[in-house]
Amino acid sequence: MSSALSPTSTSKRKLSTRRRGISHLPPYQSQESHDQALTAIRTFLKSRTNYDAFPVSFRLIVLDTKLNVKKALQCLLLNGVVSAPLWNSDTSTFAGMLTVLDIIHLIQYYYHTANWATAAADVETFRLESLRDIEKELGVATPPLHREHPASSLYDAAKLLIQTHARRLPLLDNDTDTGHEVIVSVLTQYRLLKFISINCIKEIQQLNLSLRKLKIGTYVSRDSAGSDNPYHPIATAKLSTTVFDVVHMFSERSISAVPVIDDDGVVLNMYETVDVITLVRLGAYQSLDLTISEALAKRSPDFPGVIICTASDSLGTLLELIKKRRVHRLVVVEGDEEEKRGGKKGRLLGIITLSDVLRYVIGAVAIGDAIEQEEEPPQKPDTPAPAP
Structure with missing residues (x-):
């Protein structure tokens, strides 16, 4: 075979x-060895933090929401990335992620509501902070502001990625001097699965x-x-x-x-x-x-x-x-x-x-249990709801 x-x-x-x-x-x-391998991988993820999955050397691109869309796109493409965290400089807070899907929504909006001459001119000045208005116009759900702490377990981060249907998860810490949020890195599904494939060689051979x-x-x-x-x-x-x-x-x-x-x-x-x-x-x-x-x-x-x-x-x-x-x-x-x-x-x-x-x-089972906990009445008002 x-x-x-x-x-x-x-x-x-x-x-x-x-x-x-x-x-x-x-x-x-x-089937028994397969199940044992999966259990071992899950146990491994529970014992490792998001910090452990960081590459030895990496760069983090953070975009100010005041930046216009065209410059933001140029920044992404020049750095070989397709998404980046957004930062609201007015409030010094994390403002979500800019993803390719945001640009797709913008294109769809202009295709239906304006001519291309208008689109070409507007994109020169259109700011990232206005993308959420476009989503409202299209009836698209606003992306949630999910985040995780770098010191939390990879298993918890993986569950949040699955629950929210997200392809990437921003990792935020707090500056002890200013009390402001600090964007440390972004954990992607690919980075997480590659971390598993590198560190769980014996278990993978049993799958x-x-x-x-x-x-x-x-x-x-x-x-x-x-x-x-x-x-x-x-x-x-x-x-x-x-x-x-x-x-x-x-x-x-x-x-x-x-x-x-x-x-x-x-x-x-x-x-x-x-x-x-x-x-x-x-x-x-x-x-x-x-x-x-x-x-x-x-x-x-x-x-x-x-x-x-x-x-x-x-x-x-x-x-x-x-x-x-x-x-x-x-x-x-x-x-x-x-x-x-x-x-x-x-x-x-x-x-x-x-x-x-x-x-x-x-x-x-683990993911289902976590979702049920989220849907319980408001003992946890800060718990993020799953994205559509």
Whole structure:
């Protein structure tokens, strides 16, 4: 029995696939050893703090809410990051996170309410503090101000990430001299999972059960065949889909990527929120009317590619991949087993996000218990509510 994790990249001329090699699953897979490994990983996270997951060297980008959107975007792109904490200099307080989704909401707002000439002029002066007004106009929930202390356990931080559907968690401390908040760092799902993969090598080797058996990720519903979206509940696009149609999917579903498929459902590429941000930075707002095929031609040639896997791959193999390279999501496609049963190799089956992986590793019972505690009457008025 074998499995493969593969990057797929699309150049401006044609689609090319680079195989990453084959990793063989052990002939015998024990549910008991799998469960023991998960318990050991959770115990390890409870014994480690957020400080422990800090890289040896890192930089922290913090943006003042008075900064205009265009300069903020330039700052993010020049530093190779897609989000940053916001700081209200008037009150000397943490003001949330600037994420790519905030910019997607801004684009959607201008597309519906103004012409592009107005948008181009406004973005030059539009301040980050006004983004929350845009969200109100669109009827989008305001992002919560969740945070965690650097000295709290990684297990608690992981639970908060899952409960709030957040991809990143700001870590704040208090200045003992001034009493003001201090932004220390930001813990991302990727950083947390990579920390696990580096420090729990023995346990990861025991996570040999397949993704199919563990039900990690979102998969195409069997009931969706013949419907308007045969890949429900997964949002998909074709090469002929317009960029703005995908932007609407990003905003409506709060997702950051959409698989691009052909008429047979075979995955060709991914279109991501970062691709849209590149257009905004270039001032090419009118490019939202381009097709995905045309937009992909403008993508940087250093795009890392689409990571695909099959449902036969193991959780351990996935975590090993996270240790070796930066991974944000995996696209599950039909492999040799499905092809033998009459399927189409490479056809979309599902998507696995880092949230899915972290949720499984932490455990639904622990997360469910924590959510129930949050929903109890107001003994804990400061406890943050889960984001929609």
